[in-house]
Amino acid sequence: MPTFQGNTIQDAIEKGLAQLKLPQDRVNVKVISEGKKGFFGLGKKPAIVHLEEKNVTVTNIKPAASAAPVQAQSRAKAAKSTAAKPAGKTPKKKAVAKKGPAKKAAASKKKPVPQKEQPKKPTRDDQIAISTATLHLTDITARIGTPTTVTVDRVDKTHVTYHLQTDKEGLLIGKHGKTINALQYLTQVYFNHNAHSKILVTLNVGRYRERREATLTRLADKAAREVIATGQPVFLDPMPSFERKQIHAHLADNQHVKTHSEGVDPHRYVIVTSKMTGF
Known part of the structure; x- marks a missing residue:
């Protein structure tokens, strides 16, 4: 089964269609993994889809019988009927009703073009940002080999402190505080993009700060x-x-x-x- 990866499900589908050289209506799509954005690239997982070409049933159509004999008979009948009619009489043309106004009325009634719904912007929420950052910090510290218990202390509406408790404080702090400062910077950037309020973030390990x-x-x-x-x-x-x-x-x-x-x-x-x- 051919599978394709991308940052999103649609991205994976488009890559698969490009490789298979097929339009989307010619394939069956099966989502294997929806993917995961991660925290600034950490813990990121791609979206995976399986594309399979649809079975197309072709119906054999018999060629139509030759119309030559029928056309010959029609011409013969037409010749006889013309000879039977008296000379000098011209067949009257049937009056055709003008459809100008009706056509104009029909043209004026155009179907309204449906407008595409604009995607709603995600609502920023301070509490969701605080909780999500807690989960990300727990995940990241575990990945770098410093399992941590994270507790949150919201000093006021503009300041949040995360207390990180671990048995490997020195490793989590890093030389001259580089590791803990890098984590604090990433968390601050996350809040700048996802929190409703302007919140200052502090990460503290033990009493390092x-x-x-x-x-x-x-x-x-x-x-x-x-x-x-x-x-x-x-x-x-x-x-x-x-x-x-x-x-x-x-x-x-x-x-x-x-x-x-x-x-x-x-x-x-x-x-x-x-x-x-x-x-």
């Missing part, structure tokens, strides 16, 4: 002291946007230094400069 915030605070204070002492700018290592915001917020009220970011993500970094020197 609290420890990281304390580290960033110490780093910002150290950079500020160095700038005040030397008058030279201090360039911090690249970090994600939400961590850069913590640096900016912590030093915003400092009377001696100011901060700004430069570069392009994921290599964007914070620069701490002196307000006195004008760097």
